[in-house]
Amino acid sequence: MKALMRRIGRLSRSLYARIVLVYLTSLLLLSVATAWIAISQFNQLGRELQQRLEIDLAENLAEVMQPALHQGADSAAARDMARHIVSINPSLSLYVLDERGRVIADYAEPACGLGRRVDTRALETLLGDEPMLPVLAMSPCGQQPGVFSVARIRHGEQGGSGDFPGFLYADLDNAGHASMFAMLRTSSILRTLVVAGLMALLVSGVFGLVWFALLTRRFSRLTAAVQRFADGDxxxxxxxxxxxxxxxxxxxxxxxxxxxxxxxxxxxxxxxxxxxxxxxxxxxxxxxxxxxxxxxxxxxxxxxxxxxxxxxxxxxxxxxxxxxxxxxxxxxxxxxxxxxxxPLLREPFSLAELAHDIVGKFQHQAREAGILLTMDCDPSLPRVDADLGLIDRVLSNLIDNALRATPAGKWVRIETDVRPEGVRLAVIDSGVGIAAEELPLVTQRFYRTRASLARGEGSGLGLSIVREICERHGAAWKIVSSPGEGTEVSVTLPRA
Ligand SMILES: Nc1ncnc2c1ncn2[C@@H]1O[C@H](COP(=O)(O)OP(=O)(O)OP(=O)(O)O)[C@@H](O)[C@H]1O
Ligand SMILES: [Mg+2]
CATH class of the missing domain: 1.10.287 (Helix Hairpins)
Known part of the structure; x- marks a missing residue:
């Protein structure tokens, strides 16, 4: 589960995830914008077609209604005629406007537009030569601009008789426009368009995912190769x-x-x-x-x-x-x-015997320096598996260090014992010791302690050699020291 979460975390931070996110977001925004433009244009096209088809409607109605209108726009004859027309086409609203666009007769029941005004500029535009359709106007009872048909008429004055110019205004948008969702439900063309758009979105989305995956796979291969190179290949x-x-x-x-x-x-x-x-x-x-x-x-x-x-x-x-x-x-x-x-020349040998030989070689030097060099090694100890020549160097270096650090009259002791991880050998002295701040440094090549510099001896290589030999054998080793009291260096070698 944790590994899966880590994988998902890594993927979400990847270049691929970011490219895909940017791509899908812009695709979505683009689709929404396109859909919005398409639907509103579709809507506009509907209005345009409606106005184009019914542009002469008002003219035709005016022709039929003209005799009645002469008796007055609000006369019973005009109302009867209008009611008759609206009963044939209930989505139609008819108004008579005076020449300034004010509604002087509204044939709807109840009349809602009486006294309101329609912008005569829209009327003039539609009546002009080759108008750019759709021409929209706010109809007397409308909530938003819609399409209409208009004709110039002459009408009798309200309540009297006469011959005045005016307009017969037919609101074609009376039923109002369906909402986008209603249109989606009812228009098969729009629905086909939307389905086609969604399909295109899906196809380009999938295509983008695959294409980016291919592109970023080359990146990943490149990164993997660089990583392998960095790892040493x-x-x-x-x-x-x-x-x-x-x-x-x-x-x-x-x-x-x-x-x-x-x-x-x-x-x-x-x-x-x-x-x-x-x-x-x-x-x-x-x-x-x-x-x-x-x-x-x-x-x-x-x-x-x-x-x-x-x-x-x-x-x-x-x-x-x-x-x-x-x-x-x-x-x-x-x-x-x-x-x-x-390679190491590993062989089984007795650590006690080796220690015995080396201590023998150093006895003369110890006696000359007035130091008691003793050994406490059990000859029946298990044999170890190591490079004899190199362990000889380790032991020689440790005893040499101990003898140099120990003043006359003191002692140096070699001990061995068996541990679960192998056979341990320790060189213990009662010498000057090593200061705590110098202890981590003594295994560096050419490092010499202040005390050793004062004595003017040594090259600072012995302990670095001991460390490297132990590391190459995979052997544990430890150095403990208290200044003024002495030092103990121990090495644990694997059993044969
Ligand atoms: N048992 C010890 N007691 C006190 N100081 C020690 C002891 N062992 C090593 N040192 C000091 O630690 C430093 C590093 O020791 P190392 O054996 O690496 O170098 P060296 O003895 O100076 O030179 P080399 O061993 O190469 O002849 C030396 O300055 C040495 O005096
Ligand atoms: Mg040394």
Whole structure:
């Protein structure tokens, strides 16, 4: 249900929905306007036809009524004659107007128009040459202008005799005009027109929906291709057969994608060469460094107790050679990690045995620094599944960090234990610790704490290597520290 609502929500915000809304609204407005114009013109046509057909009616009636009218417009003879005519055509209303258009005889029962005036300009227009029909006038009893027929007459004065000019006015619109809905009910032509109009509306509506759907589908395809490209599928291209705006956009996208792909390829190649260079350099550094160190150690052995100056210089040479060797080692591990296409060499091994070996290597350094380096590892622990060489680097880096951060007289301990998610190994020290604000930064490449900068050692790569190796193994790891008390770094590796 939620998914459906989300889909509807997305659709209502889509370009398609907006185009369709605008299209259907304008179609509806256009249809209403057209229908309104058509019906009112239809109405007008009806009036025009009626007036055209009955334009001579008043003239004919005047001819018949003229003798009676001479006796007076309101005479009994005139009234009888008019009643007789109206009884034949009840939709007709007859009036006699004086020359200024005032009603002097209304033959309707009861008379409603007596004394009212009809605009003589409309009468003159209809009586003129080739009038433009329909000519409308407000009839004496009418609510709105309607069609009429008129004839010039001569009549006797009311209540007396004489010969005065005037008009015989026949209101043709007497029955009034049917409302639009009444016309729809009763006029088959109008009904056919309306049905045809509705059909046209439906067909153009459906046609519009389909056509816009086709048009926006090309947009959606374009968007989907751009999205796939943005998600990293750089081989993505769009078929653009048509030479319209969308086709040109698709071609422009294809060109852009081609350029980006080529540049990316070049960048990858440069990156690969850079990594190779770092890996080769860091490897090539080691041999001369080892030989340098060897000669320096031999020279130091030859130096006598009195030659204190030489001893200091040779010790400095050895220290620097050590630092360079460590740096070369860290760089070569980084180069190895950077080569993402290189898979991990996973194998089952005992973490306790590995820890034992590495602690053995560091014992000399710990003794020299006056630190107690101990290990609490159960040899019967389950074996883990990991890259032995890389985990060796993790452990070496952690113990090295712990020993450097711990002052003489304190201790560093290695612990292992089994957890549901794997085997956990922790390196715990009683050293200077890491300030809370520095803790999130220590795993960044080349970041060194203030304490380490003051000691003037390290390259800031060790923990970033630990983090990357753990991430590549999918292994959880954690660092907890309290300044002045010590630090604990733990890694949990999956069981074999
Ligand atoms: N156990 C620890 N106690 C206190 N500070 C630590 C500890 N472990 C690491 N640090 C500090 O965190 C920073 C980052 O450590 P990292 O191992 O990445 O670099 P490094 O030890 O300076 O150089 P490298 O390990 O590459 O020789 C260093 O400044 C380091 O002194
Ligand atoms: Mg380190």
């Amino acid at each position: 750089f081989g993505q291209r769009i078929a653009a057969p048509r030479d319209d705006e969308l086709g040109r956009l698709a071609r422009a996208f294809n060109d852009m994608a081609g350029t980006i792909e080529a540049q990316l390829q070049a960048l990858r190649e440069t990156d690969r060469q850079r990594r190779e260079l770092v890996a080769n350099l860091s490897h090539d550094f080691r041999t001369p460094l080892t030989s340098l160190r060897g000669y320096a150690e031999q020279l130091l052995a030859m130096v006598t107790v009195e030659e204190e100056g030489r001893r200091r210089m040779l010790t400095a040479i050895l220290d620097n050679a050590d630092r360079l060797t460590r740096l070369a080692q860290q760089l070569s591990t980084l180069a190895l990690l950077d080569a993402y296409d290189k």
